[in-house]
Amino acid sequence: MTRHEPVPMAASPAPSPETEKEQPQRPVGPGPVRLGLSGKLLLLTVLFVMLAEVLIYVPSIATFRLNWLNDRLAAAHTAALVLDAAPSGMVPESLARQILASVGAHGVAMKMGHQRRLLAVSDMPPHVNHEIDMRDMPWHRAIADAFVTLLCSDDDAMRVVGPAPMGGDFLEIVMDEKPLRQAMIRFSTNILLLSLLISGITAMLVYLALHYLLVRPMRRITANMMAFRADPENSSRIISVSKRRDEIGLAETELASMQADLSSMLQQKSRLAALGLAVSKINHDLRNLLTSASLFSEGLTMVPDPRVQRFAPKLMRALERAIAFCESTLSYGRAQEPPPDREETALEPIVAEVRDTLELADDRIGWITAIERDLMVDADPDQLLRILLNLARNAVQALETRAPNDPSRDQVRITGRREGAVVVVEVSDTGPGFPAKAREHLFKPFQSSARTGGTGLGLVIAGELVRAHGGEIGLVEGTIGATFQFTIPDRAVDLEAHRPARARA
Template sequence: MDDRPRNTEAEIARDAAARIPRARRGPGLSWKLLILTLLFVSVSAVLIYVPSIANFRLTWLSDRLAMADTASVVLAAADTVDVPRDIQDQLLAAVGATAIAIRTGSVSRLIAAVEMPPEIDRTVDLRMMEPVADIVAAFETLLAPDERMLRVIGDSRNSGAVELVITDTPLRDAMLSYSVRVLWLAVLISVILSGLLFLSVDRMFVRPMRRLSQNMVAFSDAPDDSTRVITPSGRGDEIGVAEDHLASMQRDLQTTLREQRHLADLGLAVSKINHDLRNMLASAQLFSDRLGGVSDPTVQRFAPKLIAALDRAISYCQTTLAYGRAREAPPSRRLIALDRLVDDVADGLGLVGHQTIAFDNAVAQGMEIDADPDQLFRILVNLGRNAIQALESDSSPALVRRLTISGERRDGCIAIRVDDTGPGIPQAARAHLFQAFQGTVRPGGTGLGLAIAAELARAHGGSVALAEKAGPGACFEIIIPHRRESNGRPRAA
């Protein structure tokens, strides 16, 4: 009877809901990529526009200053004659200024000016290059609410310097017109660049990632369908590596699912057999108890062994479903005479008086081991039965068939060796030798014997391994360490 706690219907429903993938919310990778591309291109356009508008302002002012400097060449010749009013007005209109002056050393000479010169609001010295200040001044010009008068100073080709008084309204209009042109150009470049970048990245990354995600969703719906295993595209980059590993993982998962299904079918079959077999063994035990009262010497000799074998069989039936559903019970360790236990194993396997197989109990008389007697018996029976099947696989009468069980004391443990002269273990079978349903090399075998033996040995803190040997056959070595005291030291045997 299964005493394990059952999950309630609410818990089962909650677990099932937790396994259902949540629906995707929000924009997909394609939209995120497009938005980020537009954002980054826009940021790039702004970073380009900021210094360019400052440079446009300086260039515009430099052009006006160059025009004033050229006009001053002609007007400077008449240094003793006043420039007529109409000539000054024409010159100022051509330059777009309200006053023009040239400076030589510390002396300034006004060449042309309106009758009522306005007050100066800002002074711009083009002889000094200050990028940050020029950028700030450019945006002040763009955002200024009222007209301002600028005094522009620059180097002259004929004298020391030339000065120009000019209103910033034409400059602001030119800068706004330039900004609109730059804006349209930035929008056009952003759209073209974003489109090209989006198409490239979508084709190179987003589509393969979408293919991976769609395949994983489809595979999760029917993981046992081999047609849903992803077919790698053969790419040599990281996405190609991900496709290869995903295909390998899906194939391994399908193999695992088939093995789990096989285990479930086997567990169901064993549970059905266990119920009836246990009743039949109980009946056989009753008959064996009656045999104990027969006075025949042969019966008296074999009846205890038969009773012991039936007791073990009934105990095994009660724990048959333990493998694959729960762990084996913790070992109940006691001090055992190993040589006598090996004799019981030989009797149980029918090796005493066997017609073709010679059995050698090479355990030293009186050697003791601290272990669970039933579990150690099962380990030796499983290994011995495998050895007998290997020895009987070839019926040639000339072959030497011998099974030897030996034991020796080592530092902190007992080593038991099960050695046979059979055909040995093929190299291809050694990788999965102790895995359930995979370690068998005999047609029709279940592959559980070695897996059970290894599990029982691990319960003792030991191991079962295939040992190297010089001669033919196979040799399995069982290591059973001594129990440890509360201080962690090995307990003396």
């Protein structure tokens, strides 16, 4: 266990110079961003390259140590041949010292059979701190021993055992660990400097590549988004799409599309706001005119003409509804529709009033009704009339585009039926129908009209009123012309409110 503890200590100093080198490069700017994208890329590249170099360094330092020891064993092998070849094993002490100095050892010994011969010895250390057997050296032990050597003191000595020449069992040498440690430190220093050089060059190349491929386009997109935010209605602020076909190019395309849609929508909202302001100014005078017309129309009730007596009440009711509408509605987007004042209402008379309002009595356009007898709707009568009037007027206007009209061909059909607690009403025509573009924007102002110059507000108003009753409205697919169906459910019965009356009964 003690041999593995020094490993992180040897590797830990490597990132420190880079960390200290990178800290001054952090931008000191306002906001939460402390390190820009370019700085992060550069820092991460350096760290990853240094990490790769550390992973390479660990086996490299172990291999360097083994090679250094094998070189000393090879030199000791040659020295053993010289010492063993001396007559009667007599070698002058000066020559033995020179041979040991060339090997870098204090002593050389060889074992042959049961005999162990000390070939040469000089200044033997008092004790040996480490024993290294080069005949059996697994990789994990070589790595651990390498870091142990790096952390040893200059006074440590080691005994190295390796294969012996001339059929001996093994050859051993005793030597100081200081030369090995110094050689390993020089090797580590060279590796560190080379790693710093490689990481610096690699980081710079990667930084430049990513800067031109990612960072600069992202800065351009960010700057455009900030400029567009300052004036989103200015179409000149929409980003110009580059010719790139990668993710950056796709992001530019989608951003340009989103900015164009948003700019168009904001311009439309501005026009609607201006329109609402203009209508609100007109509304006061229009209400006064309608009030005057209503007062004048009251005199028509005194005319004895039967036709006047027939249409005068309808005219009065129409003017009263117009005055009430002007008082409560300024324009779409500013109007606040009042909650429906629901009551049991007969559908057929309201449909007949819609026909009279649209002046279809001259039979230029066919009018067909198929309403269940005595069908009652739990709805606000005025709002139900507006729903049917808007839908029927759209149908008539669609048929009038094919003038001259033929009542056998150009027809408006209104049907009504009850399905349980829900009344289902359909308003259909035999006109050209809705184009695909208008279908995508149904019930949206200024977008759902099928006619040139139309506003589409009729469908919007009808949709709002139907939903205020808790119902649904939609275009029925697969029919000739256009068929709109809306539903109005009955109100839920409040049992608690009816319980006292039932108790009294």
